[in-house]
Amino acid sequence: MTTGNLPVSQTRSFMTVSLIELWERFGFYGMQALIVYFMVQRLGFEDSRANLVWSACAALIYVAPAIGGWVGDKVLGTKRTMLLGATILTLGYALMAVPTENTWFLFSALGVIVVGNGLFKPNAGNLVRKIYDGDDSKIDSAFTIYYMAVNVGSTFSMLLTPWIKDYVNATYGNEFGWHAAFGVCFVGLIVGIFNYLMMRHTLDQYGSEPDLLPVDKRKLAAVLGCALLAVAFSALILEYEDLARIFVYGAGLVVLGIFIHLIRKSEPSERAGLIAALVLTLQSVFFFIFYQQMSTSLALFALRNVDWDFVVAGTHLWTWSPAQFQALNPIWIMVLSPVLAWTYAWAGQHNRDISIAAKFALGFAVVAAGFFIYGIAGEFAVDGKTSSWVMIWGYGSYSLGELLVSGLGLAMIARYVPERMGGFMMGAYFVATGISQYLGGVVANFASVPQGLTDPLETLPIYTSLFNKLGIAALGCTVIALAVLPLMRRLTDTHHSHSNAN
Numbered sequence: 001m002t003t004g005n006l007p008v009s010q011t012r013s014f015m016t017v018s019l020i021e022l023w024e025r026f027g028f029y030g031m032q033a034l035i036v037y038f039m040v041q042r043l044g045f046e047d048s049r050a051n052l053v054w055s056a057c058a059a060l061i062y063v064a065p066a067i068g069g070w071v072g073d074k075v076l077g078t079k080r081t082m083l084l085g086a087t088i089l090t091l092g093y094a095l096m097a098v099p100t101e102n103t104w105f106l107f108s109a110l111g112v113i114v115v116g117n118g119l120f121k122p123n124a125g126n127l128v129r130k131i132y133d134g135d136d137s138k139i140d141s142a143f144t145i146y147y148m149a150v151n152v153g154s155t156f157s158m159l160l161t162p163w164i165k166d167y168v169n170a171t172y173g174n175e176f177g178w179h180a181a182f183g184v185c186f187v188g189l190i191v192g193i194f195n196y197l198m199m200r201h202t203l204d205q206y207g208s209e210p211d212l213l214p215v216d217k218r219k220l221a222a223v224l225g226c227a228l229l230a231v232a233f234s235a236l237i238l239e240y241e242d243l244a245r246i247f248v249y250g251a252g253l254v255v256l257g258i259f260i261h262l263i264r265k266s267e268p269s270e271r272a273g274l275i276a277a278l279v280l281t282l283q284s285v286f287f288f289i290f291y292q293q294m295s296t297s298l299a300l301f302a303l304r305n306v307d308w309d310f311v312v313a314g315t316h317l318w319t320w321s322p323a324q325f326q327a328l329n330p331i332w333i334m335v336l337s338p339v340l341a342w343t344y345a346w347a348g349q350h351n352r353d354i355s356i357a358a359k360f361a362l363g364f365a366v367v368a369a370g371f372f373i374y375g376i377a378g379e380f381a382v383d384g385k386t387s388s389w390v391m392i393w394g395y396g397s398y399s400l401g402e403l404l405v406s407g408l409g410l411a412m413i414a415r416y417v418p419e420r421m422g423g424f425m426m427g428a429y430f431v432a433t434g435i436s437q438y439l440g441g442v443v444a445n446f447a448s449v450p451q452g453l454t455d456p457l458e459t460l461p462i463y464t465s466l467f468n469k470l471g472i473a474a475l476g477c478t479v480i481a482l483a484v485l486p487l488m489r490r491l492t493d494t495h496h497s498h499s500n501a502n
Helices: 010-042 047-063 065-075 078-096 103-131 136-172 177-203 217-239 241-265 268-295 297-305 322-349 356-380 388-416 419-447 456-483 485-501
Strands: 309-312 315-319
Touching: 010 047, 010 078, 010 103, 010 136, 010 177, 010 268, 010 297, 010 322, 047 065, 047 103, 047 217, 047 241, 047 268, 047 419, 065 078, 065 103, 065 217, 065 419, 078 103, 078 177, 103 217, 136 177, 136 322, 217 241, 241 268, 241 419, 268 297, 268 322, 268 356, 268 388, 268 419, 268 456, 268 485, 297 322, 297 356, 297 419, 297 456, 309 388, 322 388, 356 388, 356 456, 356 485, 419 456, 456 485
Parallel strands: none
Antiparallel strands: 309 315
C-alpha cells in the first residue's frame, strides 16, 4: 500500500481515524457532562423537562448514524462524509458557546450536533473496517484500541469542562463559564480536524466508491439541504415532548415490524440467527435504559446528594465538581477492558468460552449491584449527603455491565445476522438503542425533584427509591436473560449448523 512514493502502514492510517475520533468524543462527552446541569441550573428547566430533552437528543444522536452511513457509502464517500460531519459538529459546539438563554437557540445547536454526529460516527467506524478488511486477527484489536481512544477523549473532557465552567463562573461571573466550557468542545473539534487534514494522505487507499470521484456539487447541496431540514426537525422534537414521544415510539414499532417481517420471510437456515439477534437486541434496549441514568438521574443525584470531597482516614485528597463524576465511567472502562479481554482469552484457551447471552445475563446482574450500591448508600448518608466513594464503586459495577452488554451488541449483530442484512440490522440496532435512551429519560423522571426543593434530606429518598427499583428491575432482567439461555443455546447451535452446512 503506497501513497505517492512513500509506503503508508495500516497503523498510520488507523491512527489518523483514531485521533479525529478521540477529539470528536472529547467534544461530545464534554458537552454531555454539563448539558442537563445547564438546563436545570442555567435555564431553570424542571428536572423532568431537562431529562426528556437530553434523552430525546440522545435518541436522535443514535438514530442519525443509520442515515449517515448510507450517505457515506452511496452519496458523498466515507472520508468526505466523516469530514463533513466533523465540520458540522464544530459548528454545533460553536453555537453552544454563544452566551444566550434562548431555548430555541439551544435546541437548534443540539440539532446541528445530532446531524454532525450522524454523518461522522458511522463513517469513522467504516474507515477502520476498510483499513483492516480481510484481516480478522487485527480488526478485533484495532476496535479495542479505537474504543480506548473514545474513552481517553471522554475522560479528559468530562474532567476538564466542569472545572472550566466553575473557574470561569467564579472568576468572571455572569454565568459565562457554561459557554466557555462548551467552547472547549469546539476547540477540541478544531484540533481534531486540523490533525486529520495534516494526516489525510494516509487514507488515500481507503474509502467508498464516491470517494474516488470528484465531488458531485448537486449531491453535496442535496445533503446539506437535508441536513438543514434535519436540524429544524430535531429542534422541534426537543421543544415538543409529544412530538418526541410519537417519533421515538413510532420508530420502535417500525423497526420491530421490519425485524418480524425479515424473520418470517428469511430462509429457514437464517431464521435461528435472526431470532437470536432480536432477543439480544431487546435485552440491549433494557440495558440502555439503565445506562441513560448516568447523564440524567445519577448526574442530578451527584449534584444534590453526594459529598464532593474525597477523604481517606480523615485526610482530604481532592474535591470534584458534580459533573466530573461522569468521568468515572470511561476511567473504569479503561481499567476493566484489558482485564476482561484477558479473561475472555483465558476462557477461550481452556475451552470455557462464555456465550454472548450469558455475558448479557452477567451484565444485568452487575448493573443491579451498582444501583443497589447507590440505593443502600442512602442509609449511611450524613445530612442527606452520601460519600463520594459510593459513586466510584457504583460506577465500577455499572461500567463492567456496559462492557458485558453494550460492548458486545455490534459483535452480536455481526455473528447472528446474514451478511446481506448486516447494514440494515446495524442501523436497526442503533435505532433500538436510541429508543432506549429516550425511555431512560422517562424512567429518570420518577426521581424528578420539584423546583424549589433543595434540602438534601428531602431529595435523598427520591433518588434512592428510584435506584433501588432500578436494581430490582435489573435483577428481573438477569432472571429473564438466564431463563432464555436454553433457547439461545438451541438457536445458536441451529445457526452454527446451518452456517457450517453452507
